[in-house]
Amino acid sequence: MRGPQRPDPLSPGDPPLELTTFVGRRAELAGLADALGAARLVTVTGAGGVGKSRLAARLAAGWSGGAGRVELAPVRDAQFVEYAVAEALGLTDHTARPPRQTLLEHLAGRPVLLVLDGFEHLVEACAELTAELLRKLPRLRVLAVGRRPLGLAGERLWPLAPLGEDEAVELFTDRAREQGLEVSDGSEVRELCRRLEGIPLALELAAGRLRALSPAQLLQRLDDRFRLLAASGWEGAPRPVPGGPPARHKTLRTAIGWSHELCRPAERLLWARLSVFAQTFDLDAAEYVCSGDGLPAEDVLDVLSELLAQSVVTREESPAGPRYRMLDTVRAYGADWLEGIGDAGRLRRRHRDWYLGLATWCELDWFSPRQGEVAARVETELPNLRAALEFCLTEPEEAHLGQYLAGSLWFFWVGCGRLAEGRRWLARSVELESEYDQSRLKALWVLGYVAILQGDTVPALAALRECREQAERVADPAAVAYAEHRTGCLALVTDDMARAETLLRSALDRYQEIGELNSNVLMGQVELAMARAFQGDLPDAVRLCEDVRRVCEDHGERWARSYALYVLAYAAWREGAQGTARELLSDCLRNAHAFHDLLGSVLSMELLALVTAAQGDPAEAALLQGAAARMWPSVGLPLFGSAYYNAPHEQCEAIARRALGDARYEECVAEGARLDRAAAVGRALGRGPVAPLDGLPTPRGPVLRGGGGTSRPAATERAADSTRGSRAP
Secondary structure, three states, rough: OOOOOOOOOOOOOOOOOOOOOOOOOHHHHHHHHHHHHHEEEEEEOOOOOOOHHHHHHHHHHHHOOEEEEEEEEOOOOOHHHHHHHHHHHOOOOOHHHHHHHHHHHHOOOOOOOOEEOOHHHOOOOHEEEEEEEHHHHHOOEEEEEOOOOOOOOOOOEEOOOOOOOOHHHHHHHHHHHHOOOOOOOOHHHHHHHHEEEEEEHHHHHHHOOOOOOHHHHHHHHHHHHHHHHHOOOOOOOOOOOOOHHHHHHHHHHHHHHHHHHHHOHHHHHHHHHOOOOOOOOOOOHHHHHHHHOOOHHHHHHHHHHHHHHOOOOOEEOOEEEEEOOOOHHHHHHHHHHHHHOOHHHHHHHHHHHHHHHHHHHHHHHHOOOHHHHHHHHHHHHHHHHHHHHHHHHHOOOHHHHHHHHHHHHHHHHHOOOHHHHHHHHHHHHHHOOOHHHHHHHHHHHHHHOOOOOOOHHHHHHHHHHHHHHHHHHOOOOHHHHHHHHHHHHHHHHHOOOOHHHHHHHHHHHHHHHHHHHHHHHHHHHHHHHHHHHHHOHOOOOOHHHHHHHHHHHOOOHHHHHHHHHHHHHHHHOOOOOOHHHHHHHHHHHHHHHOOOOHHHHHHEEEEEHOOOOOOOHHHHHHHHHHHHHHHHHHHOOOHHHOOHHHHHHHHHHHHHHHHHHHHHHHHHHHHHHHOOOHHHHHHHHOOOOOOOOOOOOOOOOOOOOOOOOOOOOHHHHHHHHHHOOOOOO
């Protein structure tokens, strides 16, 4: 299955993917563009549902210098604002440094438009970040979209008014035609649009009712509803907002409340329950989370279809299949209603349970031919997984579930380029007290692993020591094995090869004793092979990695296999088989890039540069070194600061400098440093588009769920002899 693709936000934007036509707003688009020409910070304000986000997205799509849009509505913790911006811009950074530093480096000198949409619940954090970005990036412009200003000096406010009557009628009749209905531009339609004050969201909700009601009936019911909602006894009656625009706010809330009241009881119930999802959700999740207590699971699809027909919910496609979404204003209304009926806590727990189960399934299926599907699924579900983590880490008695969830996602943090975010969740989780030792121990060793890959050795060692000591006290052999394994990995990247070999062999023996076999275990064998190769025993390194390669191909595993290919390529280069080394590294790089594994990508590119130099193309080798140099700051300390890992880099540089001369060498390096990651990978592979992730090898035998441990005996023999299912690490 194709992995999730991240767009390049720094190239001119394509028109937004719009499922409905963009109506009117020509004057507003032109005026907003003029405002951005005159000011570097423009904030579009207005009531919810007035069309702020749609207008900003349309403007950003045509921005000549490239634009990136950040959707902040799902972000609940102000500390994650920087992460959300970096993620929306497609920036991957494995290091422990703040995302703000990555943003400043990647946006430096670029005439980019940054759109911050839905920031009103995070005003302080967004204002502080925006101020620093604008201060340090003179070519950056920011278009903020919210219901209030950021309050910064130099900010130009752009209040967005509702549609004029003609454009409101055009929107209403257009949405009717999209349903196959013809509505004339008559007095009743115009009166309806006037009563709804031209608010696009209200108009679309009203148009969603045209299958059941005529414009005259809509107008009549709207009159009745306005009078009814004015009564103080109705629980959804709008209240004045101090300092806000009460008329527009009241009209919007009334329109949504009116649409809500027109729903059947089951539709109102599902609307409220769906509000627990962050951004999008799928049908399976909706059926589990929202069913029960008056809404049977088998009825959810029919009720959801009615909400779709009424424009309360929209449908969209994703790499993981069909997804559903509610507009933020509609979701907020449902959330208020859910709180009002006292069912919010129960629904959030059901939401948490579903995503705990999803993470558990994905962790197990990571070691299978479905690895690409798992990567795409977790990428799509990340907003909901974050919501589940936040719930677990802020609710009493839920800490152990947060630790379990953060630890179970190790494969995503490590294998799919999310080290910085993973470390933040893991660090928060282990700070909490928990009576469930296994959950916290797992979070500790995963935290240590993430910190190692970020090059942050002191916190990594502290987490692993705590994990090992506590695991021995509570007699948890799996946690002991994982702590020992990752301590061996730390020794490997800090050039203590003898200690690395001792620890890794011991950990692999422990894995075999407890019957553990998964991607982590195979990575331990790859790391042992690397230690043997660095100590000069290439035959043993090749034997170990060929063994890993066979097991991975039997299981359809792609991620650990890529690292085995890297070691095999290193051995091939050492033996002078440059063609073989290039073939292995190309395979490794293609898959690491598809998983967004930045560490695997940059290691492959460094070694490919040396192979290229050895094959007689020093200029291209220098260019690849420049491309790798641009990637390393997002990973951590270049080549881990390791003399062993750095030796091929130094040898490549020496060959290229000798052949090109210093000036030409530096020119080629600078040329490579101008390539973004996708372009660099395409250049290294000697082709344009990079192959998608769905080209997984066909398993040569039955796909096993686990069994056997990983140690010096061949992993393939253990897989063949295995009859036990592997446990999640």
